[in-house]
Amino acid sequence: MKRQTTLQRILGRIRPYLFFAVMSLLCALISAAAQLFVPILCGNAIDGMLGAGLVSAEMILQQILLIAIVTLAAAIAQQALALCNNRMTYCVCRDLRNDLSGKLHRLPLSYLDAHPSGDLVSRMVADVDTFADGLLMGFTQLFTGVVTIVGTLAIMLWLNGVIALAVVILTPLSIFVARFISTRTHKYFQEQAAVRGEQTALVNELIEGQRVVRSFGHEQSSLDDFDQVNERLRKVSLNATFFSSLTNPSTRLVNNIVYAAVTLIGAFYAIQGGISIGQLSSLLSYASQYAKPFNEISGVVTELQNALACAQRVLDLLDEQEEAPDDASCVCPPSKGRVTLEDVSFSYVPERPLIEHFSLDVSPGQRIAIVGPTGCGKTTLINLLMRFYEADSGSIRVDNTDIRRMSRHDLRARYGMVLQDTWLCGGTIRDNIVYGRPDASEEEIIAAAKASHAHSFIRRLPQGYDTVIEENGSNLSAGQRQLLCIARVMLCLPPMLILDEATSSIDTRTELKIQSAFARMMRGRTSFIVAHRLATIREADLILVMQDGKIIEQGNHQSLLAQNGFYAQLYQSQFAPVQSNTPQQTDGAGK
Numbered sequence: 001m002k003r004q005t006t007l008q009r010i011l012g013r014i015r016p017y018l019f020f021a022v023m024s025l026l027c028a029l030i031s032a033a034a035q036l037f038v039p040i041l042c043g044n045a046i047d048g049m050l051g052a053g054l055v056s057a058e059m060i061l062q063q064i065l066l067i068a069i070v071t072l073a074a075a076i077a078q079q080a081l082a083l084c085n086n087r088m089t090y091c092v093c094r095d096l097r098n099d100l101s102g103k104l105h106r107l108p109l110s111y112l113d114a115h116p117s118g119d120l121v122s123r124m125v126a127d128v129d130t131f132a133d134g135l136l137m138g139f140t141q142l143f144t145g146v147v148t149i150v151g152t153l154a155i156m157l158w159l160n161g162v163i164a165l166a167v168v169i170l171t172p173l174s175i176f177v178a179r180f181i182s183t184r185t186h187k188y189f190q191e192q193a194a195v196r197g198e199q200t201a202l203v204n205e206l207i208e209g210q211r212v213v214r215s216f217g218h219e220q221s222s223l224d225d226f227d228q229v230n231e232r233l234r235k236v237s238l239n240a241t242f243f244s245s246l247t248n249p250s251t252r253l254v255n256n257i258v259y260a261a262v263t264l265i266g267a268f269y270a271i272q273g274g275i276s277i278g279q280l281s282s283l284l285s286y287a288s289q290y291a292k293p294f295n296e297i298s299g300v301v302t303e304l305q306n307a308l309a310c311a312q313r314v315l316d317l318l319d320e321q322e323e324a325p326d327d328a329s330c331v332c333p334p335s336k337g338r339v340t341l342e343d344v345s346f347s348y349v350p351e352r353p354l355i356e357h358f359s360l361d362v363s364p365g366q367r368i369a370i371v372g373p374t375g376c377g378k379t380t381l382i383n384l385l386m387r388f389y390e391a392d393s394g395s396i397r398v399d400n401t402d403i404r405r406m407s408r409h410d411l412r413a414r415y416g417m418v419l420q421d422t423w424l425c426g427g428t429i430r431d432n433i434v435y436g437r438p439d440a441s442e443e444e445i446i447a448a449a450k451a452s453h454a455h456s457f458i459r460r461l462p463q464g465y466d467t468v469i470e471e472n473g474s475n476l477s478a479g480q481r482q483l484l485c486i487a488r489v490m491l492c493l494p495p496m497l498i499l500d501e502a503t504s505s506i507d508t509r510t511e512l513k514i515q516s517a518f519a520r521m522m523r524g525r526t527s528f529i530v531a532h533r534l535a536t537i538r539e540a541d542l543i544l545v546m547q548d549g550k551i552i553e554q555g556n557h558q559s560l561l562a563q564n565g566f567y568a569q570l571y572q573s574q575f576a577p578v579q580s581n582t583p584q585q586t587d588g589a590g591k
Contacts, residue, residue, distance in 0.1 A: 379530065
């Protein structure tokens with residue numbers, strides 16, 4: 001039932017290109033009809049040269065001319081068939097990839113976090129390519145094959161009903177064999193597509209983490225992991241290929257039986273004078289042509305099994321639950337920078353609560369620092385503020401408006417984010433800085449780069465701001481990538497800021513300069529600062545100390561130190577003087 005649904009949905013995607021589908025069918029009909037006409041002309045030519053003094057040169061030349069015309073018509077129809085099929089197939093694949101690309105932007109981050117990026121890439125690239133190959137082969141060979149089979153039987157019935165009847169009786173055997181094998185190969189192609197996606201995900205992970213793999217001497221273990229996945233892919237691919245390959249030789253055996261039957265019956269009729277030698281030659285040609293489409297169709301069925309399995313993976317991704325759409329009555333309040341969280345609870349997994357009954361009221365222009373041990377919920381809180389995840393209960397309001405009543409675009413446009421994990425898009429340095437403001441002038445771009453202290457290193461690059469960044473900025477250092485992300489935010493100057501370990505990859509001297517730039521930028525702007533290095537948040541208006549998803553302490557730097565609580569312990573662990581284990585020498589030492 002699921003395969004039938006998949007096929008119906010594929011046909012639904014072909015519907016916008018129905019003109020090309022109809023033209024393809026018409027070209028297949030013309031091509032098959034032309035090819036079927038050739039054996040009759042050849043039979044006529046043979047009958048025109050039997051016996052001494054019975055050769056009709058004029059008639060033979062006429063048949064040769066007709067054969068040339070018919071062959072030319074078949075060639076033109078084949079070319080038009082290929083053009084129509086290519087146009088239709090790759091338009092459908094273009095639409096699929098466009099839908100997949102749009103789908104990725106509408107999927108919740110929880111889905112993207114839970115699924116390997118390599119598997120998503122495999123569905124979008126490899127699976128769509130495999131689907132295209134199967135669809136193209138189906139339209140190119142399936143239609144022509146069906147028309148050839150029907151046309152061959154019709155002509156054979158016209159030439160000799162008994163021989164055609166023998167062929168019809170033996171035909172179901174070939175169909176049964178092909179169907180029996182093809183229905184059992186589909187599951188193997190499904191397994192093959194799934195394991196191939198798993199392998200792509202692993203390769204993507206190993207390439208991205210190659211420095212870590214080599215640093216920890218994990219090469220052999222990574223190779224073992226890859227060998228295991230590769231071995232599983234070998235087994236499922238071998239099963240899929242082996243069982244699908246049985247179709248062709250099995251149908252060939254049946255087709256050879258059909259050919260032998262036509263030969264024997266036709267020879268008997270020729271001896272009895274029931275048919276001419278030319279007609280027997282035509283019947284044998286038709287028997288061969290009748291067999292050929294079954295061999296081709298068996299190969300097409302194999303490819304279609306693979307294509308349907310891949311199409312199902314693509315359609316499954318398109319069927320995933322999307323983010324809840326924005327409310328039609330969305331409001332856009334004036335941006336003042338007030339943020340209120342009231343009794344907010346959230347957990348990634350229901351059985352493991354993370355944030356429980358969290359409340360916070362941030363006044364416009366306040367600088368809020370969030371500190372605490374790893375896993376206490378700092379970054380999760382940022383995800384909730386940006387509405388990357390929805391709170392399980394409670395409410396979050398921005399400028400006295402529940403964020404669920406605001407559009408995600410409007411909400412996120414109020415924030416400027418600099419994360420610890422940098423991300424750069426493919427393009428030039430300039431493209432990455434203007435990512436949030438494509439209309440920025442050159443002067444504004446340079447001013448933002450200078451404010452983030454990125455201008456000096458950009459100027460030293462071979463093409464300056466026009467230097468092309470390699471994949472995810474691999475030709476830049478971690479600190480340089482982070483400086484570009486900071487410049488990107490400084491160019492936008494949003495009403496509110498979120499700095500999540502924004503200077504974690506930057507040297508101390510540059511960090512001090514950027515902190516002063518941040519201080520100027522944060523003036524009058526509501527800011528949320530997540531930091532492990534407590535020296536960077538001394539000037540915050542309010543410091544929230546989180547543990548196990550709850551605020552256990554809050555206040556400014558001095559008041560928290562005076563409390564001598566958890567924050568004071570964190571601070572002292574970072575800045576307490578290191579005690580030397582070497583005993584100090586006295587003046588009389590060594591005497």
